[in-house]
Amino acid sequence: MRTLLIDVWKRLTPWSKSADVYANDTDNGYPERMDRLINNSVTAKSAAAIMVQYLIGKGYGEENNNLIINKNKNLKLIDFADDVADDLVKQRGVFIHINWNALYQIADFSVIPYEWCRIGKTDSNDYAGKVAVSKEWLRPKKVDIQLIDTFNPRKKVIDAQVEKAGGWEHYKGQVLYVNMDTKLIYPLSRIDSVADDCDSESQAAIYKNRLLRKGFFGNTLVVTRPLVGEGLEPGSHALLDAESEREKFQEAIKDSLGAQNTGGVLCLEMDFAGEKLEDAILIKQIESKIDDKLFDYTETSVRENILVAFNNLPAGLIKTNEASLFGNSGEAIREMKRTYWENTTKERNLLTSVINQLLQQSQDYASLTVEPLKLIDDDAALNNTE
Known part of the structure; x- marks a missing residue:
């Protein structure tokens, strides 16, 4: 017996000598490709938006939501959480840029678009000391690639990095890389499979x-006997008159079928046998294919x-026009929300952990710990949840 081996496509992460990074797939375009596939699929795009909402819940309270965690970008905590959740949902990884102050406190932080980031060289312990950032990875130029140190809060490490950079004014900060596929250099997108x-x-x-x-959908086909006889001299008055009559006839056909059919009429001339009217003209509606x-x-x-x-997202949370879903005071919908809240626990806990880690090392919010407000907590809240 012969065994037929089928090659299954696999995302690879080869070393790119030209850019000195680990490429994310052979063309280094995997993140962009996955993002494009999500945006082009109405189901995937809707599912991603809903899952992001379930990671954030109802937010962290109005006061905490509006905390400015990056003054240069006027970035609020809730917007930062949304950025992190978006990359965790779609790419299952996120890159966060962190700036330190001279007191070894986090001055500010923000998300770098996942598509812009690649991992640099690793040491014998598979530790990568740099994250490469560029807006173009299909044909990158080294001059456009910015290398930033990976996250390490130890004072000695920060001191060494600042000294190497030529002082605090030249220091680029660090990048915290969160990878949900810890065995891989880059995580596989949620839609990879x-x-x-x-x-x-x-x-x-x-x-x-x-x-x-x-x-041809919706077009009308009109078949007639030849409207211009054979044997007429090219350029003759007889030929010109016959062609003029043909055009008038075809326009009359279109007008008779209604304005909505204008441009959707196909006229065909061919020989018919017989002398009856139905043998001289045929009108046929072309059906949809x-x-x-x-x-x-x-x-x-x-x-x-x-x-x-998307973690077994219940279809009813996207499409809820079935009357049965609203029976028993919306109990079916509430159960779907409860189930999906549980299904997204891992990602929500990861998001919350990352946010609190950064806040606790920040210069302004070291004493703050946040927790997302549940989308579902009790019957009163459920009745008010949209």
Whole structure:
């Protein structure tokens, strides 16, 4: 028996000599590709937005939400939390830039777009001392790559980095890298296993759109006997008159079918046998080529797969038009919310831990510890949750 081995696509992280970083896939474009697939899939984009909300909950209280944690960017704590949650949900990793002051306190922090960051050289202990930051990684130029030290709060380490940089005024700070796939250099995106499903949903929409815009759907086919006889001399008055009559006839056909069909009429001339009127002209409506049942099955299938990738997000939290979901005072919806709150516990705890770690080492909020307000806590709150 012969065994057929099927190559399964795998994300690789080869060393890029030209950029001195570990590439995120062979073309170094994995994060951008995953982000694009999410944005092109209505289900994935909606699921990501809902999951982010479940990581943040109802926020950290109005006062804490509005705390400014980066004065240069006028960045509020709740906005920072949203940025971290967004990358944890989509990429399952996040890069956070941290600036220290001379008292070894965190002066400010903010998220660097995940797509901009790559890991530099590692030592014998697989520790990478630098994070490379660039807005372009497909064809990067070394002059455009900024190297920033990885996060290490030890005073001796910070002192050494400041000295090497030429003083505090030249110090670029550090980057805290949170990786949810600790065995990998870069985490796999949440949609890695359903990337084809995200693309299928997007391509199905594109296909239907093209059929509607450029296909024959809804057009009317008019078949007649030849309107211009054979044997007429090119350029002759007889030929010109015949062609003029043809144009008038075709315009009359379009007008008779209604303004909504203008531009959607195909006129075809061919020989017919017989002398009856129905043998001289044929009008036929071209039917749609869109198989609604096939598309419905395909779209339902890929939607379910995508929702599973987002920690088994209940479909009812995205699509809630079924009357049955609102029975028993909305108990079905409440149960979905309870379930999904539990499903997102790991990511929510990670987000909260990262925020508190930074706050406790900050110059302004060292005594502050935050906890997200639950989306679901009691029946009164559930009745007010949208």
